[in-house]
Amino acid sequence: MTHELEAPGEQVVIARKSVWRRLLHNPLSAAAIVYLAIVVLVAVFQSWIAPFPPERVVPTLTNVSPFGSEYFLGGDRAGRDILSRIIAGTRGGVLSGIIMASVALSIGIVFGLIAGYFGKVFDNVANWVFSVLLAAPGIIILLALYTLVDVSMPVAMAVLGVIASPGVFYLVRTLTLNVRNELYVDAARVAGLSNVRIVGRHVLLAIKGPIIILAAFLCGGAISASAGLEFIGLGNPAEPSWGSILNDAFANLFIAPWQLIWPGLALGLTMAALVLLGNGLRDAIEGSFIKPSLRTWRAEVTGLAGAAAVVRTLGVRGASKAQAGSPETSHLLQIEWLQVGYPNGGKLNPVVDDVSLTVDKGEIVGLVGESGSGKTQTVFAAMGLLPDNAVVAAGSVRLDGAELLGLPDDEFAQVRGSRLAYIPQEPMSNLDPAFTVGSQLMEGIRAQSSTSRAEAKRLALAMLARVGIVDPARTFKSYPHEISGGMAQRVLIAGAVMGKPHLLFADEPTTALDVTVQAEVLDLLRDLQREYGMGLLLVTHNLGVVAAVCDRVVVMRLGQVVEQGTVREVFSHPRHEYTKMLLDSVLDHTEARSPLTEEGGPSDD
């Protein structure tokens, strides 16, 4: 059902290094870890480290400037040592982070796991309760709480943890839902493991990454929130805390504004460390991606495959004319020595390797090969629709003798639809769920020619009728989720042939369909091909389809063409071992059965 995994460049290749090592390898995360370790140590051993008791008052040192007296970072408005107070306030900050994060995590993880794994009534109820919690204005509820007698900071942080728990809940629930249907969870269930064990061992292990990341951000949020509450005067005034020191300094704003720096720095650095740690964890666990600018990408492609590859990959105005070397080709489509690859670790990882093939006017060519053999990537390269990180390293693609590679995207867009067209494999994912079928068809028509809306609509309706849709007007107004898969595929065929293209690429157009619909869609394709006299490149792994409709066949394996010729030639005298193997694996009594089938009759698999 899913698209072929033919784009290795999209997969993040993570070396099997431990998360820890990758984390420490990143200088920012390493610095953050060291800093946080120091903060925790200070919190534990504060009374030994602080030069003075935090409440010691020396009136002569009131608002004394930093670095000039025994008060290293200066004195506050009551004549107390700011450094000692910040050290004393560390414990509260660290504690509040730990309390809030652990409360939010325990609640969110427990309920998220249960809701995601067991679903049903519990899921509905939990979902609802957490959505209410999400709508509750946390700070205001805390204000309400503070009117109660003697609310200590730990209690307040625990409440804040409850208020923050929906974020954890929704994350864990979604992750668990995704994991629950994985095969290894099924396997564990079949193997007779108890639910508790499956959830505790297998599910939790699989989803721990994002939770750890969230925990770092939660700690940061907690420290910020507790300091914020102390800053607005809530909390125990007798105990020094970063928030209350900030508040004292704020009251002194017009006398000694520098006093804001120290508590601000303590808070800011700690939060920055937690955020950097969270980001570092994310990069280490999930991999990071910064989209390169065009200039960087250009330089990278040049380094990987040379300056000519940049032109082929990104297009340059006027390049196609300069490249038009040998126009004396009689083929409709001529692909020569095409090389497509994805950068991977400083090297180009080829997925299409020296592919050459041709399609003539009115000819149907089958392109066969297993998943990952580069069939689809060849088609995308010929249409200029490769993913952004693909590199067209070498080769040429000519349509009616004119070079296509190197066309800038807007010029390529004029070729697409009107002369080249494409039918995708999976009908549903190829229609935008947010737009009606009709509007998506009209968009194509209006992009190809300056047609009025009314005319475009008339054309789209006519085309829908032509591809065999019974009630075109209704389908036109439908959203993709309102039509069946077979109908969606007909809509996509309509969208492709609407501009009466010379050449049609059909990428496994029947694979995702019901068997009964497959034959109809194939017939429709052949009818349309004859009617418009189109060349058709039919990507498939179904040799029966090839035998039924194709004139010639091209066999690909591991990015290379291993054999090509007329269907009769190739099927009766396959030269390459791989082709023989493919033919041998055709098991039923279709026309595709080759004379090479081994003795003992067809297998009944």
Next chain:
Amino acid sequence: MLVYTIRKLLTGAVVFVSVTALTFFLLFARGGYEIARSFLSDTATPEQINARAEQLGLLRPIPAQYWDWLVELVTGASLGRSYLTNAPVVDVLMNRSPVTISLLVVSLVLTIAMGIPLGVVAATRGGLVDRGLQIFSVTVQAIPNYGLGLILVLVFALGLHLLPATGFVPLSRGFGPWLATIILPSLAIALGSIAFVGAQIRGAMLDLMRQDFVRTLRSRGVSRRSTVFKHALRSAAPPTLTILSLQVIQIVGGSVIVERIYALPGLGSIALSAGNSGDLPVVLGVVAWIVVIIVAVNLIVDVLNGFLNPKARVR
């Protein structure tokens, strides 16, 4: 669509009752005598305190008290009177709302106007903008909004003398003066949201540009620009709206602290002072009013999402 809206309205009503009931319980749990003592003067005798508690109906069971509060709200559009000033709580809220709503609107506008373009450019252009967005995200995440508030006051008000440091001028006295008093606190609240929304939009756009349907549209000759702005942005709209509705809650919470830094007479500051002086009807009124704002925003977002996402409408 109508059924969908009504269902969302009902959910909103249930959320309102749940949150206010919870707050009511938290506020009134310590008993009528304690409550009355906390706002009466220190010289009040136990008999006086008891009489006042009795008079305010504070000695009855909490569910009964909450029920009366709810009935009075529904039938009389009243949230009771302040214990301290005897002013109707609704009037207090109406006096204080312009500030907080100004903060909310201006910071939302800033978030949308800056966060969305930032995310789109980071996703489509990449390079320096993308890296810049990531650095910006880390920076503003590392500085709490009151920290940002303090920095903005120090730089723009005390340092450069460009804008007033404190106070509020209502919109009725002119757009310029109003904006001058509201822009710094709004920015302090919004910077975090801008970075967050930008990062989310960037992720959504990158995901969407890899979607099959985008390639298929392009295969019909539709330009890359049109797929980005019409299809990718449209598909990114529902998650963005949801993020924005969550940001509203953040912004309302953040306003309590920012109002203190900028000495703005808003809902947050009245909640804080009422909380400190034991004026429970005012605290409860603020909670109720803020829940109404949040529920209303969520309702608008849900209805908009219903329009944007054809699948949500059916369910």
